Amino acid sequence: MTETTPSATGQLTGNVLYYNQPEPLNPTTHKGMGVKRIDGPFSFAAKHNLVPLTVSEFQLAVLNGPIIFVGEEKTPLQVMGLNHDENIFVLPTGVFDAGVYVPAYVRRYPFVFANDSQAGQSILCVDRSAAFFAESNPELPFFDEKGEPTEYTQNCLKFCNDYEMERQKTQSFVQLLKALDLFESKESFYTPVNEDGTPGEPQKLADYFGVSEERLRALPAEKFMDLRQSGALNQIFAHLISLAQWDRLVALSMNRQMQLQNQAPQAANS
Template structure:
């Protein structure tokens, strides 16, 4: 049901994150006079059912989407926006995200992101997805005032920097979950009138409540003091939204027949 989206590999391979096709460093020399077009729709998100989120977003995301964890060596927290591969149930026929539904920061950051230009570099540079067609020479919202970043670019850079800091906090959270060995393979079974047999969803990870309750007192105190326990319960409470998400999925599949 959920899988960890691709990320940039530490070996320097051109493995780009979800939604990105061609990263280009933003340069006042190469992109003088360029600007940012206003995004007309969210069609670029229609082909995914799981979007990465950071721990900074958990308290908001838990009210809108189930939060699960991906598979693989470096699993990330994911907001489920669908239950079938390649289908975002919150982007409608008009290609717009459903009103009053939270849009994850990972989506709002696009087409920009911070990236290392060289695998060995410690410095992150502001880049954009050239394939998105949003950074162009004919856009009115300019990215530079002469050779200096415009206010727009400064705001973009600040957002991307804050996002990277949140990513670091998320990685630390995931490292602690691994140390406590709290994750287990997830499985959700849904029984519903109209189904010949129960719907079973797998392919994600979740926190084991049994393991959580079995923690020693000093371990539990560490979770409380670090703020991790609140994040864990935000994740666990959000799983109740899988049933409404299934109803949305069922309605969509019925309507398409």
């Protein structure tokens, strides 16, 4: 069950990426508040290279970068940078580079569902620390004069509800892969080139879980057909294809680093 106006302020549980000050959204606390339009609305995403993905997004995000699975829960993540504190697809202006798919996890910010342990339900929260949170004179208020959610808030609530449904589908997808024993540990390496043109010492980029192509090929025909008919096979192929993006990610990271190095002298001389 989800609410926008909780009757009690229970204990919120769980830590969520990007959210520093989430609080239950209600017409009393947030009367006259809302959001404002700002330049660089995605600056909050610039300092994190891993972004959660839902399974329905795999085919949309395949060209961004590798889609990997991490942890005991095998959480699917989009790799958007090689350094843990840098998303190379977020420009210094605080917007995503042209042509980059922006994950739904990023687009739902500053809203999120949180568990209210006292009330035993999920409630809609908003991150008060968001740069575009407006304490007064918002361009898009959360509530109208009667204390009812505005169209903007209703749309955000629907988006969060849809996201929650996709998250549950993703959990089912992961459980299916687990049940078929398709996961295996994987490593990605980058081999730099020395000044004389010879290959350098390989450097590890990441350890993660991914689908084993060997185990996939070894599945009984009926199990393979089940994956195909359910649509899960398309998502598996999208994940496998995305792993070829490690080299592209390295190239983009090196290019980004060179641009920043070139900009540094210009800034010093200005």
